[in-house]
Amino acid sequence: MSTPILEGRKLTKTYGGVLALYRVNLSLYAGEILGLIGPNGSGKTTLFNALSRVVPVDEGHIFFRGQDVTDMRPYQIARMGLARTFQVIRVYRKMTVLENMLISRPWRDVRPWDLLKPSRHDIHRRAWELLEFFQIAHLAHMPAGALSGGQRRLLELAMASMPDPDVFLLDEAMSGINPTLVEQIKERIMEMREQHGKTFLLVEHNIQFIADLCDRVVVLHQGQVLAEGTPAEIMDNDDVIEAYLGV
């Protein structure tokens, strides 16, 4: 099997006395769509935060493109080609939608003095294209704080797409978005994977979304990996049904 593009090895994280992750292993391969599911409090978001270095891990290592990034800062990993969305939407509420997009600019080939100039036209063009795809171009000059929850989700997805990353970590990115648009986003994710080889790690409570999109699914329970397999295997797994579906 090829080397994973993103890998967590024996990741352990505690908050006070609470064990949020315990020796979790997770491998994400280039071009793969991997689903991460589990009951509330199972450690999904903590795992996302650990992989993107938003929180440091107590033990274990994180590898991105084969490089140990455990001690790197989030911006360094972001510049290496990893983008994420957050469970609690993080957009710049006092700034316009367009400004939110411009902030999420690609960082490849940026020289320090470029930062002393206004955003380049190609960055503006990419921002408009993505806003249009996510159907929020008409809101471009509105403050992001004035958008509805669903529109802010779309903005966050558009912002994550702005730097053209290779790996997307999407944390409940479909919640609050209308079903028609969810279908379109699903198609877009497939298109990005098929045509551009993009890789996705998705946390979702929408099981149908996971079943339709994912090649593999990892189930977390009480901070540990409970099961791993294809969506069909996971749906038939008795441990998962008991722990996650509560049946």
Add this chain to the structure above:
Amino acid sequence: MSRFTPPSASENPVRRYDIWLWVILVLLAALYPFTQPTTARLLIAIQMFMLITLASNWNLIGGMTGYVDFGHLTFFGIGAYTVGILMTRSGEVIFAPQLSFWQAWPFSGLTAMLFALTLGAATLRLKGPYFSIAMLATLLAMREIVRLFTPLTGGGGGLDLPPELNRIQEYYIALGLMALSVGLMWWIRNSEFGLSLLAIREDEIGAEMRGINTTLHKTTAFALSAFLTGLVGGFWAWQNTYIDPDVVFFEPRNLEMIMAAVLGGLGTVWGPPLGAAVLYWLREFFWNRFLFAHLLGLGLMLIFVVLFLPGGLVGLLQKGRVTSVLDLWRLQPAHEEET
């Protein structure tokens, strides 16, 4: 087919009318000495220009970056004492030739900037009120250090600087500093660097995840702000011809630069200059009418602004519009797709 026309290369993404208006105002102000004003009027203008400069510089770190610095006057003091020491103590205490103001002045900014880089490595790791209090503590500590370090600073007795008393020259220096500071803020606000500072202010973790090196950005903003504030301090020491810890690290001055930025509009380019001008006028008004309660009046006004005008005067003038924008071009939908 696209519903929106993408920007063309010929279109300018930044509106420039406001900076041209600023240039015209500065040029008009440059003509003022030709009207042969009294020395008192020149002094009033110099003080107002300095307050505008201080408020704009504070706004870079406090307003744009969101690190509310309650001790920014530290850099003013370092600038003032750098000029004071280099102009009076050289050859006596430090082994360097005694310098003229023009030779010593650049060092006031550089010393303040170097101190900011050192201090910022520790304090910029703190967030919110912890940073504010750490900076306030730095200001108070610096005043006592200066008081105790008598051989170099003159202690409580202060330092007497050689007087030049050329108010017109001082007027042009203050005007130049103000023009430079405000112009620089405009430039930063319209740059990607400024956009990144605003992102840090809004959500630092989110900014990191967008690829922004937050440490580098906020340290640069802090150091630049300190540099310019140090220059103001150096200039003030020279034109005042006397410095001691109490007149240099004077808390009301610290408060006024913050108040001016809050009154005008935090994080905006034109808010701090506007706020500083209004605040200066109000201060004179309170001073003349209510000598013993003028600080109370200013304090009440600050409470009023924070409670009822969170966007400041600029926010009030731009009601209904976003005040925290970069004033990037407003591209309107060019045509709707026909269906």
